[in-house]
Amino acid sequence: MDDATRPPDSPPFDGKRFGRRIRELRTERGLSLSRLAERLGISASALSQIERGKMRPSVTRLYQIMTELDVPMASVFGGEVGAPPDPDAYSTPFGESPGPHWDPPSSGTATTGGVALSRRDDAATLELDHGVRYRRLTPASVPGMNYFESVYPPGSYSSQNAEFVRHGGHEIGNVVSGVLTVDVGFESYQVRAGDSIMYPSTTPHRISNQGDEDAVAIWLNLG
Numbered sequence: 001m002d003d004a005t006r007p008p009d010s011p012p013f014d015g016k017r018f019g020r021r022i023r024e025l026r027t028e029r030g031l032s033l034s035r036l037a038e039r040l041g042i043s044a045s046a047l048s049q050i051e052r053g054k055m056r057p058s059v060t061r062l063y064q065i066m067t068e069l070d071v072p073m074a075s076v077f078g079g080e081v082g083a084p085p086d087p088d089a090y091s092t093p094f095g096e097s098p099g100p101h102w103d104p105p106s107s108g109t110a111t112t113g114g115v116a117l118s119r120r121d122d123a124a125t126l127e128l129d130h131g132v133r134y135r136r137l138t139p140a141s142v143p144g145m146n147y148f149e150s151v152y153p154p155g156s157y158s159s160q161n162a163e164f165v166r167h168g169g170h171e172i173g174n175v176v177s178g179v180l181t182v183d184v185g186f187e188s189y190q191v192r193a194g195d196s197i198m199y200p201s202t203t204p205h206r207i208s209n210q211g212d213e214d215a216v217a218i219w220l221n222l223g
Contacts, residue, residue: 015053015054015056015127016052016053017053018053018076018126019050019051019052019053019054020051020053021075021076021077022050022051022065022076023051025069025071025075025076026051026069029069029070031068031069033047033048033051036065036068036069039068040061040064040065040068042061050065056127056128056129057128057129058128058129058130058132058157058158058159058160059128059129059132059134059150059158059159059165059207060158060159060160060163060164060165060206061129061159061160062076062126062128063165063167064165064167067167067168072141072143072144072146072221073146073148073221074136074138074141074146075141076126077124077126077136116139116140117139118138118139123135123136123137124136129160130152130153130155130156130157130160131153131156132150132151132152132153132156132158133150133151134148134149134150135148135149135150135151136148137149137218144169144222144223145220145221145222146219146220146221147218147219147220147221148218148219148221149176149216149217149218149219150207150216150217150218150219151214151215151216152178152180152207152208152209152214152215152217153209153214154209154210154211154212154213154214155209155210156208156209157206157207157208158206158207158208159206162206162208163206164183164204164205164206165204165205165206166201166202166203166204166205167201167202168201168202168223169200169201169202169221169222169223170198170199170200170201170221170222170223171198171199171201171205171219171220171221171222172196172197172198172219172220172221172222173191173196173197173198173217173218173219173220174194174195174196174217174218175191175192175193175194175195175196175215175216175217176193176216176217176218177193177213177214177215177216178193178209178211178213178214178215178216179191179192179193179209179210179211179215180207180208180209180215180217181207181208181209181210182197182199182205182206182207183205183206183207183208184199184203184204184205185203185204185205191217201221201223
């Protein structure tokens, strides 16, 4: 998404930081560049370009990377993944801990009494291939749940070559504006403003915007 179409209060996207985050997750798991590239079915050079911020992956490619690294997509925005929180840091006014459901909040998040708040201007945003933009809506990570806003420009797909993707869990999407085409298995669905769709992520699927205006949707990924 270029500067002309970016909302005025949207934070700038740092491609190099995004790439570094993928490299950090890879090295933390003891995977070499060539080994991960082999698992993804791409060249080591292509993966290197992603890690150096020279190339943006598609939504599908990002999911494939996160699946191979065995981490939720939210982890690419930064912050610790899967680390147990300090109960004292998130204790409620009644002395109760919210339990092991929160990861440490990302920068820009304020916490008080077990409540995490992230302002719109601070929300982490990813800009991917085809100009697709994903904005994280959760101010802190919740294991097993990813919550995003997506913007698909006209003619964009979730994958570079319109291929399908599959991964664990379920996806629930609600279109806010525009129209998304969601292909699940052998069926194709036109999801318009106000419509919601849910499907198992294990079924091959892809998303595209075949209209002439941006399509904005809210997604809840579970599992």
